[in-house]
Amino acid sequence: MNFPRRWKTTAIYSAMILILGLTAFTYGLARLDGSEEAVNGVAGVVNSVEGAVNGVEEVETVNPEITITQGPDTNLPVPQKCVGDFPSPVQIEPLRGVGNYYSENLKAYLFHAGADYPQAEGAMIRATHGGKVTYAGADPILGQKVEIDCGENWRVVYGGIENLRVKTGDEIKENDIVGQVGYYSGADGISDRTQLHYEVWKGNEAQVQ
Template structure:
């Protein structure tokens, strides 16, 4: 009987110690879990700050960053410079930015008369010999006012042995125009005339004799010392 009481007391003592031990273990576990949660929050904040820093990198000091910003602001705008250059070229050369190219279309026949004689060798009864005819003769009424088909500088204005009174214009770019068989010349050497300015009136000239006794205009067109055939209207 005495032994049974001692056994029951031992069981109670061991049960008490087991309960106390379990309680200690539980309290320790709760304490560890709380510390783990507390430490995890700063780590999360550090990770967030790291992501923020990587999104906007800053590889230099404050002074270096200010210098980089200043250089970026002072860097010239290439597109703006190109636009300004184009505007300057337009003022110099015009809107098309291309120099005018002179051609046959810029020196058409100045009259609508019939062609009496073209370019080639012809016998002159007045001189009793063959002469090279470098232009085209057009039949027109005597006294018809002849106007420049293209502007230029007057390089000759006076009497020619074969063409009578004539006017020669230097139109630039190697082009020159001669109007022969005129009378009452209205321009002088050295003057600059514009297109449609009056040069003189149709008369008679020695080279026309033997071909037709009617008044006619002699028209020559040259480019770089080569004869050109003018475009007829």
């Protein structure tokens, strides 16, 4: 256990004072006994203790008390990513969100893994989170898409992109441009307008933004 320096100094002084008291008592007895050898021996002890006290005083004068401030605890857990770290790249209501929907073309229910946002053709799309581009190119459903590995098993997908500004293997930062909005054939029932398709994944589970 570490005690403050001033506590240690006080303890040293107290011990030395006690030693001096006992030594002085012994010194008095030695003088009464009349033995010159005993007197000189006790006197030497007194001088040694006084020298030690003086040494402590000099150390205290040369080295004033230093207050040590403990730094931040580096063992605190690092916050984990959550879906809130992957906001929508555009601030507008989606045409379709994550979930099942009925396809008029296929006459069946399908699962929609992302959200479709109406956007003007050519609108610049910026990354909502930095990471490594694991794919940038053609997709049979999304037209052209960009997929980004964001770490901690999170990834995002941008579909309906034209004029890609990134390529597979690129390291990108938040707000970097990934491409421009275009058409994509997979927008079942609403493919007659330009839109951005955006997906957020945690492992193999599509997330609802």
